[in-house]
Amino acid sequence: MARAATTADAFNAVAEPRRREILDLLAGGERPVNDLVALLGLAQPLVSKHLRVLREVGLVEVRGDGRQRMYRLNAGPLKPIYDWVRPYEQAWSQRFDRLDTVLEELVQQEHKAEEDGENGRDE
């Protein structure tokens, strides 16, 4: 998949752990920047810088003005990441569906061995 070389796409924007934390916090609801500063334990200029990057790629939207500016998550730009990973995830889901069958048999074999052992003692 073609990837922009700057922070101007969602892939790069979410590559930064602090920015993912901000998105996690905003996933719980709209928040003012002061909330984010307190919850993250970071200096406000740094939080503002991360918010700016997230806004540039459209992952965060802002409303209000002055000290009452409220930030909220806009998850739309994350969908390409999800779509990118999905075939890989499906491949593992298919593998693991088969592993379920194998495990079911192993569990049954174990139960049977236990029952046979108990019957053996009874006789």
Next chain:
Amino acid sequence: MAVTSSRRAVVTLPEDTQILITREFDAPARLVYRAWTEPELVRRWWSGDRGEMTSAEIDLRVGGTWRFVMTANAGFEVAFHGQYRELVPAARVVSTEVFEGMPDAEALDTVTFTEADGRTTVRMLVQHSSQEHRDAHINSGMEEGMQESLAYLEEVARSLR
């Protein structure tokens, strides 16, 4: 028992160079470990729906090697191999993994088996040496052409479909 949602493999990207695959199984950890490390059992699940396994060789000791070969449905053969670095029965397997079609991109796989109430959660962390190799790994959709932090991603993205 409605377990369909928890039965799906969940793939997240905790860091630029990592892939994390998580799944819960309805079996104790000692059995999941067996299915993960015994060749005859691996052969039955590892290729998924993408082909047939033609070979699974496992030398199950630290420093020992493994090699899995499958013939993909499209007809071509793909092979992976690696070397075991840590083996803790019913708990943990650490090994290298090389897709033989991309021999420079060696990954380190850390698989943990965590049992609770007879069920086992498998977490497989694939650590690549570069983001390019990690991305190529995902792009390949595995063979054919194969985030605790981002865990929210699937929920959020799912709601957008």
